[in-house]
Amino acid sequence: MERMFEITKIVKENYRTSTFFFKFKEMAEPGQFLMVWVPGSKEMPMSVSYSDGKEIGVTVAAVGEGSKALHAKKVGDYIGLRGPFGKPFTLKKGAKRIAMIGGGYGAAPLGLFAERNKGVEFHTFLGARKKEDLLFASRLKKVSEVHISTDDGSEGRKGRVTEIFAQELKKKKFDLVLTCGPEMMEKAVFDICQREKLEAQVSIERLMKCGVGICGSCLLDDYIVCLDGPVFETKELKGMKEFGVAHRDKAGILEKF
Structure with a gap:
């Protein structure tokens, strides 16, 4: 209530x-x-x-x-x-170095996760269209090494945040990858993780009306996002057909991104 x-x-x-x-x-x-x-x-x-x-x-x-x-x-x-x-991000046993990729206001939960898990080495990759759209860079710099990219090059490196993340993987190995942001960005991150055999946790956004699994508006394949997610792990993501491909509109009709 x-x-x-x-x-x-x-x-x-x-x-x-x-x-x-x-x-x-x-x-x-x-x-x-x-x-x-x-x-x-x-x-x-x-x-x-x-x-x-x-x-x-x-x-x-x-x-x-x-x-x-x-x-x-x-x-x-x-x-x-x-x-x-909902199901949150979780720190896996033995994870000592974690990459976090946030796009736009998708960075919201990442700072909280890093602040809660002191003693872990965090590397955060923040992406936005332009400098003015970046969120929580100062906050994250207190608990993480931060890599910034913008589409127009107005802050950090010019390009997509997924490209910056992929480049960093050539230098460092990560025990876990967390991502939150636009779904096409998340899908690109997950594809990289699959290629590099990295464990991933992805926060997926869907239309939610009730938040408790009753209305069914947030269906994603066979999952109810408000109950089974919004954070999903590799074993769940691998079997999804709609992730990064399609979502449901207000009428419940499946439409492509």
């Missing part, structure tokens, strides 16, 4: 993205999500970007009706939250 929470702090991350904080006693794991409701709008799944058992944060780009409604709110306003839900 939804509860109303007061916005306690808003941090502007870039020109269209902000992090909204709430007092929240339940600890969320990196990769889990909340169902967020702004009165007058439909619920939205939002990846958790901060969580310490006292407060929780979601990082949101103002790109749709619901997210723009959230951006219109200010400190002291109340919105509805349910969760946290």
Whole structure:
């Protein structure tokens, strides 16, 4: 059941993205999500970007009706939250060096994962269309070696983040690869991992209406993303036919990317 929470702090991350904080006693794991409701709008799944058992944060780009409604709110306003839900990223036993690849606002859970797992050597690859779209570079530099790429070359190296990751694999070996961002980027990362025989965990986004496996709107092959994911591992990803190929629209009709 939804509860109303007061916005306690808003941090502007870039020109269209902000992090909204709430007092929240339940600890969320990196990769889990909340169902967020702004009165007058439909619920939205939002990846958790901060969580310490006292407060929780979601990082949101103002790109749709619901997210723009959230951006219109200010400190002291109340919105509805349910969760946290879903399967998170997990640290595998023996993993000492981890690569994390984030595209755009897909970088949201990666900083939290690195902060929770001190003692692991992290290498983060952040990609964006332009410098202004980058997220959490400063935060990640505190816990990880950071490699930045932009499509236009305005920050870091020019090119796709997957290309930078592939180049780095020639120099270093990784025990685990995590990725979160646009699905075509994730698929490219996973294909590289398959070629190099690397274990991967991928956070996959699908249309979610309930968050608890009832409505079926987030089907991905035979998986219900809100329950079985949103984070999937290599053994699951290898058998997927729709990953990186197709998704379901609001009517549940499968359409290609």
